Amino acid sequence: MEIKGVAEKLLAGYIVNISERCNDIIIEVDSRNILKCLTILKNNENIAFDFLVDVVGVDNSQYLLKKDKAKKGEEPAVEAPKAPALPRYEVVYLLLSLQHNKRLIVKARVSEDNMTIDTVTSLWKAANWPEREVYDMYGIKFNGHPDMRRLLMWDEFKDYPLRKDYPLEGKGEKRALIYE
Amino acid sequence: MIDLIIALIKVVGIWSFTLGVAAVMTWVERRGAALIQDRPGPNRAGLFGILQPVCDGIKLFTKENIVPEKADKVLFNLGPIMFAIPAFSAFAVIPFGDRIIIGGKEILLQISNIDIGFLYIVALGSLAVYGVIIGGWGSNNKYSILGGLRSTAQLISYEVPWGLALLGVVLVYGTFNLREIALAQQGTFLGILPNWGVFHQPLGFILFMVAAYAEANRVPFDLPEAESEIVSGYHTEYGSMKLGVYLFGEYVNITTLSALTVTFYFGSWHLPYINMASFLGDGTIIYGIASFLIFCLKVSFFLWLFVWVRWTVPRFRYDQVMKLGWKSLIPLALFNLFITTLFIQIKYYIGG
Amino acid sequence: MNNINLDEYIKVNIGPSHPAMHGTLRVIAWTDGETVMHCDPEIGYLHRGVEKLGESFTYHQFIPLTDRMNYCSAINSNVAYEAAVEKLMGVEIPLKAQLIRTIMCELARIADHQVCVGILGVDLGAFTPFFYLIIQREEIYEIFEWYNGARLTNTFGRIGGVENDLPADFDARWKELKPNLFKSIDETDKLLTHNRIWMDRTIGVSAFSPEDALNWGFTGPCLRACGVKRDLRKDEPYYQYANFKFDVPVGKNGDVFDRYMIRMQEMHESIKIIDQAYEMYKQLPPDAPLMAKVPKIIKPPVGEVYSSHETPNGELGFYIKSDGTDKPYRIKVRPPCYMIYQAFPELVQGEMIADLVACLSSLNVIAGELDR
Numbered sequence: 064m065e066i067k068g069v070a071e072k073l074l075a076g077y078i079v080n081i082s083e084r085c086n087d088i089i090i091e092v093d094s095r096n097i098l099k100c101l102t103i104l105k106n107n108e109n110i111a112f113d114f115l116v117d118v119v120g121v122d123n124s125q126y127l128l129k130k131d132k133a134k135k136g137e138e139p140a141v142e143a144p145k146a147p148a149l150p151r152y153e154v155v156y157l158l159l160s161l162q163h164n165k166r167l168i169v170k171a172r173v174s175e176d177n178m179t180i181d182t183v184t185s186l187w188k189a190a191n192w193p194e195r196e197v198y199d200m201y202g203i204k205f206n207g208h209p210d211m212r213r214l215l216m217w218d219e220f221k222d223y224p225l226r227k228d229y230p231l232e233g234k235g236e237k238r239a240l241i242y243e
Numbered sequence: 244m245i246d247l248i249i250a251l252i253k254v255v256g257i258w259s260f261t262l263g264v265a266a267v268m269t270w271v272e273r274r275g276a277a278l279i280q281d282r283p284g285p286n287r288a289g290l291f292g293i294l295q296p297v298c299d300g301i302k303l304f305t306k307e308n309i310v311p312e313k314a315d316k317v318l319f320n321l322g323p324i325m326f327a328i329p330a331f332s333a334f335a336v337i338p339f340g341d342r343i344i345i346g347g348k349e350i351l352l353q354i355s356n357i358d359i360g361f362l363y364i365v366a367l368g369s370l371a372v373y374g375v376i377i378g379g380w381g382s383n384n385k386y387s388i389l390g391g392l393r394s395t396a397q398l399i400s401y402e403v404p405w406g407l408a409l410l411g412v413v414l415v416y417g418t419f420n421l422r423e424i425a426l427a428q429q430g431t432f433l434g435i436l437p438n439w440g441v442f443h444q445p446l447g448f449i450l451f452m453v454a455a456y457a458e459a460n461r462v463p464f465d466l467p468e469a470e471s472e473i474v475s476g477y478h479t480e481y482g483s484m485k486l487g488v489y490l491f492g493e494y495v496n497i498t499t500l501s502a503l504t505v506t507f508y509f510g511s512w513h514l515p516y517i518n519m520a521s522f523l524g525d526g527t528i529i530y531g532i533a534s535f536l537i538f539c540l541k542v543s544f545f546l547w548l549f550v551w552v553r554w555t556v557p558r559f560r561y562d563q564v565m566k567l568g569w570k571s572l573i574p575l576a577l578f579n580l581f582i583t584t585l586f587i588q589i590k591y592y593i594g595g
Numbered sequence: 596m597n598n599i600n601l602d603e604y605i606k607v608n609i610g611p612s613h614p615a616m617h618g619t620l621r622v623i624a625w626t627d628g629e630t631v632m633h634c635d636p637e638i639g640y641l642h643r644g645v646e647k648l649g650e651s652f653t654y655h656q657f658i659p660l661t662d663r664m665n666y667c668s669a670i671n672s673n674v675a676y677e678a679a680v681e682k683l684m685g686v687e688i689p690l691k692a693q694l695i696r697t698i699m700c701e702l703a704r705i706a707d708h709q710v711c712v713g714i715l716g717v718d719l720g721a722f723t724p725f726f727y728l729i730i731q732r733e734e735i736y737e738i739f740e741w742y743n744g745a746r747l748t749n750t751f752g753r754i755g756g757v758e759n760d761l762p763a764d765f766d767a768r769w770k771e772l773k774p775n776l777f778k779s780i781d782e783t784d785k786l787l788t789h790n791r792i793w794m795d796r797t798i799g800v801s802a803f804s805p806e807d808a809l810n811w812g813f814t815g816p817c818l819r820a821c822g823v824k825r826d827l828r829k830d831e832p833y834y835q836y837a838n839f840k841f842d843v844p845v846g847k848n849g850d851v852f853d854r855y856m857i858r859m860q861e862m863h864e865s866i867k868i869i870d871q872a873y874e875m876y877k878q879l880p881p882d883a884p885l886m887a888k889v890p891k892i893i894k895p896p897v898g899e900v901y902s903s904h905e906t907p908n909g910e911l912g913f914y915i916k917s918d919g920t921d922k923p924y925r926i927k928v929r930p931p932c933y934m935i936y937q938a939f940p941e942l943v944q945g946e947m948i949a950d951l952v953a954c955l956s957s958l959n960v961i962a963g964e965l966d967r
Contacts (some may be wrong), residue, residue, distance in 0.1 A: 072817050084898045084899070084900070087899075087901060089899070098712060111811065112634055114809055114812070115812055116812070116901075116903070116910070116912060116929060116930040117812075117912060117927075117934075119914050119927040120927075121916060121924075121925050122629065122925075125918075125924075126916075126918055126924060127666065127897065127918050127919070155899075155914065157901050157912070157914065157929070161809070161823075161825065164830055166901070168899075168901060171790060185813075187809045187810055187812065188807075188811050188812075188937075188938070189810065189811050189812030189937070192933060192934075192937040193933075200646075214638065214639065215638065215639035215642040215966060216642070217639070224644065224647055225646060225647055227753065227956060229647075231648070231650075231651050246673055276722070279723055280722070280723050280726035280727070281726060281727065281730060282730075317882060325635065337603060373853040385607050385608075386607075389607075389629070389948070392628075393629075462720055462791055463720065466721065466949075469720065469949065470614050471614050471615040471717065471718040471719075471720070471952050472615060472948055472949050472952050473948070474613060474614060534961075542761075554722060554723050554785070555723065555788070556720075556721065556723075556790065556792055557716065557719040557721035557790065557792050557793050558719055558720025558721075558792070558949075559795070559796070560795070560796055560947055560949045560950065561629050561947060562629075562947065563795055563796075568784060
């Protein structure tokens with residue numbers, strides 16, 4: 064069955080971009096429509112993407128800016144991105160259809176001005192921790208998530224470590240032990 | 244005066260004997276576990292690692308004695324003592340051999356031949372729970388209190404079938420006196436079997452063994468100190484020799500329970516089919532020693548059984564232990580008691 | 596779940612250093628006596644920022660980091676990552692490398708299951724089976740050690756193939772190991788499976804329906820225990836798995852007992868797979884290539900890829916985004932037990948503390964993989 068065609072037909076009007084690479088079909092939709100699109104993909108019998116594999120956050124602020132490896136001793140050339148055409152963050156949903164044994168990648172871009180996106184925990188409970196992790200690492204808030212707390216980092220931690228502007232060595236944060 | 248000296252020798256002798264057995268048991272347990280689990284076990288200190296208990300003792304004694312800041316100091320210190328005293332005291336009424344007659348003076352191989360020996364044993368068995376609950380409460384730790392709670396519920400529940408099962412033996416032999424029970428097991432039963440408690444009370448013996456394992460907090464009933472669930476249960480906060488006393492008390496308990504099993508169910512110092520008293524001469528020193536050795540041999544088998552079971556079966560869950568105790572063991576024990584009484588009555592009417 | 600008033604219950608903190616919390620997990624449980632009314636797993640105690648580090652490492656340098664994720668079966672993590680990069684580059688590795696990877700992965704799977712079953716026994720109070728299994732795991736580690744020098748953190752394979760051929764006396768070693776493996780599994784089976792206490796402790800404990808399991812994103816043995824026949828080796832066969840004959844064991848209730856049984860049976864299946872893979876390997880000429888043609892410095896083309904393998908715990912996936920440089924732009928690991936562990940409150944609600952421990956060990960949550 065041709066997933067790409069069916070999905071294209073189903074999500075007509077929502078799809079921003081569709082591509083295929085290494086047998087992976089990547090559909091990009093608007094972040095406002097993400098819940099609608101995923102509901103369609105999950106509930107349609109023809110494709111039935113009923114299994115959420117993972118939710119991934121990506122910070123695209125330096126994507127394709129670095130042309131090549133920085134030479135030794137030289138800071139990587141990170142110029143301020145010249146008003147990137149695309150929103151900075153992207154949330155990637157990895158879907159699987161157990162019935163048809165097919166995979167699909169759905170993407171939604173989230174801009175820096177409005178760091179929110181709808182949660183999909185109502186569709187899959189599996190989205191619970193991955194969404195919390197995306198929030199923890201990138202600061203993207205998921206509307207309607209039952210338990211939007213930090214997951215891997217501790218609660219007093221201020222930054223979002225997987226953003227590209229967060230230094231690899233950290234900023235010298237120390238965890239203060241708080242006794243109950 | 245001479246009586247006092249003899250009593251003192253017996254007390255010190257038995258006390259050091261139980262301590263020694265408990266110490267050796269720690270080694271036997273570890274070597275036994277190693278044997279069962281295909282590994283060498285402690286084999287460096289002394290021959291076959293026999294000095295391991297000594298090293299452990301030195302280690303425990305020289306460790307820092309830590310009392311948690313928020314613990315109840317008095318109860319925390321009282322816990323191990325309350326646990327150890329009943330464990331050691333229970334041995335006082337158990338006969339560990341027949342008698343020696345020196346110069347017309349009869350020396351019983353038993354510290355105290357009291358007529359209510361059975362009641363004494365049951366009473367002391369119930370006291371042991373205080374050490375556990377006091378230690379668990381005094382530690383001011385949630386795991387400890389959980390362990391204490393589990394232990395209390397378990398010990399109190401299993402006290403009942405334990406006592407009821409023993410009561411069957413008491414009914415059969417018609418006495419509370421442990422020495423008389425032991426003496427009564429000489430000879431044969433139904434012509435072919437040794438006249439041992441286990442053949443009079445097979446169901447009672449099984450009930451007693453199950454309850455004994457629960458009383459001793461051993462696998463599969465080691466919930467109060469279930470390591471993987473509540474860390475170490477009631478002795479989580481204990482260290483140094485206080486912990487040592489708890490661990491030692493456990494082995495002394497096992498020794499006592501094994502000795503009780505032998506006394507009540509396995510003919511104490513009697514060999515099957517052989518009347519040693521007539522063979523070696525009643526009251527001679529050699530007979531006294533032989534009876535003591537036979538008793539030790541039987542006890543060591545049951546000690547090994549404790550080790551064997553521990554490394555073979557998994558652990559029960561709390562509610563399953565309670566269910567087993569109240570829904571299976573107690574009704575069975577009552578049934579056993581009923582049948583025993585019935586038989587005794589029938590025998591009474593038939594035999595006159 | 597949220598309707599109950601938690602203040603009424605005792606709050607018990609279990610972990611991060613607790614004998615039953617493998618690695619550094621932490622569970623805060625609200626208990627009514629012994630019954631767990633609600634619990635809140637806290638993770639992140641072993642969070643080392645593998646994904647952040649990966650963005651500053653080259654593709655090859657990332658392989659040792661995958662060792663440290665599931666340290667019980669590092670080889671599976673290595674291979675899953677290498678396969679993801681190979682998929683990104685569009686490289687097909689040679690047959691010999693595929694077979695060596697298969698053999699090593701299945702050995703690691705047996706080792707992982709042995710640890711899981713052994714630890715489950717230890718947590719339920721049965722110490723002895725753990726030793727029977729761990730002795731044979733030691734023998735498996737000997738094979739690993741003797742393949743590339745490392746025992747636990749193997750850093751097995753390279754992008755595009757494997758580094759070494761199977762050593763010459765693999766045949767003898769495997770012939771010696773195989774009966775011992777069967778023996779240890781059988782001994783464990785005899786000690787545990789039909790033991791009345793073991794059955795009481797495991798059957799019906801933390802049972803999960805297949806719908807819930809799929810909804811929560813379960814994969815691997817925990818999903819199969821619920822009765823869903825899903826194994827990536829069968830459903831999305833990679834390497835030569837399509838040519839091997841092996842069964843996928845499935846459970847019924849999804850309880851602790853089923854998870855245990857699935858793992859026990861999978862060990863047998865893995866042994867079958869190794870036998871077949873080794874037969875196939877023996878047909879190949881000794882000088883068959885071990886590496887595909889890959890450049891020294893890996894620079895995959897721009898794009899993103901998701902690739903997953905069946906590891907002992909379930910589906911281990913790598914989402915890799917490349918910007919054409921020698922370092923990955925973004926690596927996201929999809930650890931199997933991460934998805935399984937998030938359902939933990941639901942799995943143990945209403946069970947007892949002892950069952951909480953049993954459930955946790957049957958899920959085989961590895962903190963290194965969970966927190967990354």
